[in-house]
Amino acid sequence: xxxxxxxxxxxxxxxxxxxxxxxxxxxxxxxxxxxxxxxxxxxxxxxxxxxxxxxxxxxxxxxxxxxxxxxxxxxxxxxxxxxxxxxxxxxxxxxxxxxxxxxxxxxxxxxxxxxxxxxxxxxxxxxxxxxxxxxxxxxxxxxxxxxxxxxxxxxxxxxxxxxxxxxxxxxxxxxxxxxxxxxxxxxxxxxxxxxxxxxxxxxxxxxxxxxxxxxxxxxxxxxxxxxxxxxxxxxxxxxxxxxxxxxxxxxxxxxxxxxxxxxxxxxxxxxxxxxx
Amino acid sequence: xxxxxxxxxxxxxxxxxxxxxxxxxxxxxxxxxxxxxxxxxxxxxxxxxxxxxxxxxxxxxxxxxxxxxxxxxxxxxxxxxxxxxxxxxxxxxxxxxxxxxxxxxxxxxxxxxxxxxxxxxxxxxxxxxxxxxxxxxxxxxxxxxxxxxxxxxxxxxxxxxxxxxxxxxxxxxxxxxxxxxxxxxxxxxxxxxxxxxxxxxxxxxxxxxxxxxxxxxxxxxxxxxxxxxxxxxxxxxxxxxxxxxxxxxxxxxxxxxxxxxxxxxxxxxxxxxxxxxxxxxxxxxxxxxxxxxxxxxxxxxxxxxxxxxxxxxxxxxxxxxxxxxxxxxxxxxxxxxxxxxxxxxxxxxxxxxxxxxxxxxxxx
Numbered sequence: 001x002x003x004x005x006x007x008x009x010x011x012x013x014x015x016x017x018x019x020x021x022x023x024x025x026x027x028x029x030x031x032x033x034x035x036x037x038x039x040x041x042x043x044x045x046x047x048x049x050x051x052x053x054x055x056x057x058x059x060x061x062x063x064x065x066x067x068x069x070x071x072x073x074x075x076x077x078x079x080x081x082x083x084x085x086x087x088x089x090x091x092x093x094x095x096x097x098x099x100x101x102x103x104x105x106x107x108x109x110x111x112x113x114x115x116x117x118x119x120x121x122x123x124x125x126x127x128x129x130x131x132x133x134x135x136x137x138x139x140x141x142x143x144x145x146x147x148x149x150x151x152x153x154x155x156x157x158x159x160x161x162x163x164x165x166x167x168x169x170x171x172x173x174x175x176x177x178x179x180x181x182x183x184x185x186x187x188x189x190x191x192x193x194x195x196x197x198x199x200x201x202x203x204x205x206x207x208x209x210x211x212x213x214x215x216x217x218x219x220x221x222x223x224x225x226x227x228x229x230x231x232x233x234x235x236x237x238x239x240x241x242x243x244x245x246x247x248x249x250x251x252x253x254x255x256x257x258x259x260x261x262x263x264x265x266x267x268x269x270x271x272x273x274x275x276x
Numbered sequence: 277x278x279x280x281x282x283x284x285x286x287x288x289x290x291x292x293x294x295x296x297x298x299x300x301x302x303x304x305x306x307x308x309x310x311x312x313x314x315x316x317x318x319x320x321x322x323x324x325x326x327x328x329x330x331x332x333x334x335x336x337x338x339x340x341x342x343x344x345x346x347x348x349x350x351x352x353x354x355x356x357x358x359x360x361x362x363x364x365x366x367x368x369x370x371x372x373x374x375x376x377x378x379x380x381x382x383x384x385x386x387x388x389x390x391x392x393x394x395x396x397x398x399x400x401x402x403x404x405x406x407x408x409x410x411x412x413x414x415x416x417x418x419x420x421x422x423x424x425x426x427x428x429x430x431x432x433x434x435x436x437x438x439x440x441x442x443x444x445x446x447x448x449x450x451x452x453x454x455x456x457x458x459x460x461x462x463x464x465x466x467x468x469x470x471x472x473x474x475x476x477x478x479x480x481x482x483x484x485x486x487x488x489x490x491x492x493x494x495x496x497x498x499x500x501x502x503x504x505x506x507x508x509x510x511x512x513x514x515x516x517x518x519x520x521x522x523x524x525x526x527x528x529x530x531x532x533x534x535x536x537x538x539x540x541x542x543x544x545x546x547x548x549x550x551x552x553x554x555x556x557x558x559x560x561x562x563x564x565x566x567x568x569x570x571x572x573x574x575x576x577x578x579x580x581x582x583x584x585x586x587x588x589x590x591x592x593x594x595x596x597x598x599x600x601x602x603x604x605x606x607x608x609x610x611x612x613x614x615x616x617x618x619x620x621x622x623x624x625x626x627x628x629x630x631x632x633x634x635x636x637x638x639x640x
Contacts, residue, residue, distance in 0.1 A: 173350065174350065174356050
């Protein structure tokens with residue numbers, strides 16, 4: 001029995017180490033390559049840089065217009081995330097604490113949204129936005145972000161808020177609070193762990209989103225980082241150094257973001273699972 | 277303070293489930309009323325209707341003579357203490373107690389004064405800056421009560437506030453709530469499934485079963501004169517012993533015959549039970565109304581074999597199996613009784629109760 005558990009432990013460690021290597025090595029390789037000129041990458045793809053070549057970053061930032069893409073990414077991510085989380089929280093509150101007869105049906109509709117992929121609706125979405133006159137606008141990007149973000153966020157918030165005892169709301173009602181005050185002063189503070197998770201999850205998703213911006217926008221001034229970085233690939237010229245530098249510019253903020261908030265992410269999911 | 281009147285109150289849920297059926301209760305100013313009954317008897321639903329947390333299907337609810345059926349909870353001037361305390365987990369004890377007053381836009385100084393006054397009464401002054409998770413069950417309960425006190429409401433509602441506490445703490449808090457009632461001289465409505473809480477705290481007890489009021493009365497009245505078999509069995513611990521017995525005449529006397537023994541009825545009982553001669557009735561005797569004997573006597577003793585002995589220190593509960601029933605008696609703890617011993621219990625027939633077998637109503 002002991003032998004079996006030791007073997008099991010070794011196997012599981014091997015599996016985890018392999019997975020970590022598979023994830024971390026490309027990341028490290030990308031970061032190191034960003035500091036190598038194109039010729040050196042082609043000649044010695046797996047070697048660390050002979051000297052630290054920073055020009056890739058300067059060129060990528062200026063030639064690739066990453067500054068404006070960066071700002072656009074921040075705008076789309078922040079606005080869409082704030083609106084998505086607020087709507088999902090208020091929806092989750094209503095669906096879990098108001099006991100409407102139609103509540104279950106509406107909740108089902110939301111969760112059905114989880115099954116719809118961006119690719120399956122991208123063409124009708126493009127046509128619709130063109131007819132509405134919002135294609136190629138920031139609003140035209142933010143609205144689908146919110147729509148695609150809502151199903152999972154409503155699912156998360158409804159599940160969590162359902163776990164908050166009804167008596168807390170009833171107690172606040174007797175204390176004289178109206179529903180808005182209960183939502184703002186009781187539900188939101190109590191749901192902080194899940195709100196952190198919702199924010200982080202939605203923000204990461206929006207930051208990395210590619211296909212919607214690529215399809216729904218054509219003007220450089222309103223495109224985001226993933227599309228900007230993609231423009232380094234293909235075309236007539238190919239500079240791997242620039243591509244890697246652009247990728248690092250796009251990825252590093254998210255890695256820092258994750259490192260800062262990783263505890264919150266774990267707490268949020270754990271709290272959702274074990275709420276009394 | 278205030279009066280509360282419930283007139284023909286009914287609660288029917290979607291699907292036709294009748295949770296509360298035609299409830300009529302008059303609660304006087306400063307009265308401590310306990311709604312008691314088993315799970316699903318409608319006591320909590322009744323309380324929640326008084327609080328305004330449940331709609332009233334039909335009937336009238338008056339607080340201080342004013343119809344409040346459609347008045348929202350915040351305007352009923354009531355405060356409620358919940359079973360699970362329902363404290364706001366992200367707020368300190370102080371903020372929990374102050375929340376209702378802040379929402380009602382009381383001046384800061386008054387809020388502070390009221391919170392500190394309530395904290396002093398409940399002896400939780402040193403806990404004011406703590407969060408609920410840093411409190412014990414008893415402390416949380418005190419905070420929940422404090423949150424009600426600061427509002428100085430017309431009516432206090434308690435929904436099984438002690439059921440999450442351990443036995444010792446429950447007894448302590450019971451006394452504290454009773455003392456609080458005496459101090460505040462407030463109208464209080466208290467829901468519990470624990471008949472001991474009801475008997476020890478209430479001025480008036482409302483016993484409910486399946487949404488219907490079985491009896492309303494003072495603790496001693498319910499104990500001594502139960503309306504029916506349910507109330508007789510619900511009030512008192514251990515519960516009243518019930519046996520199906522046939523009323524028979526023997527000469528000028530009447531007896532209740534169990535099969536293996538018979539008991540002679542008193543003159544009062546004779547008058548009441550004459551119409552039942554030849555019929556079966558339910559005989560009831562409380563465990564504390566029997567005494568122990570070694571010698572069986574026809575017409576005077578319940579005879580059987582000891583099945584269980586429970587020494588409790590101050591008294592001993594002895595379970596005696598007759599030919600058809602089991603009878604429990606509270607006896608002197610100094611008497612030595614062994615399991616399987618054949619003994620007799622002498623019931624105090626003046627305190628015995630008889631219930632109609634079909635209607636289960638007391639024959640009186």
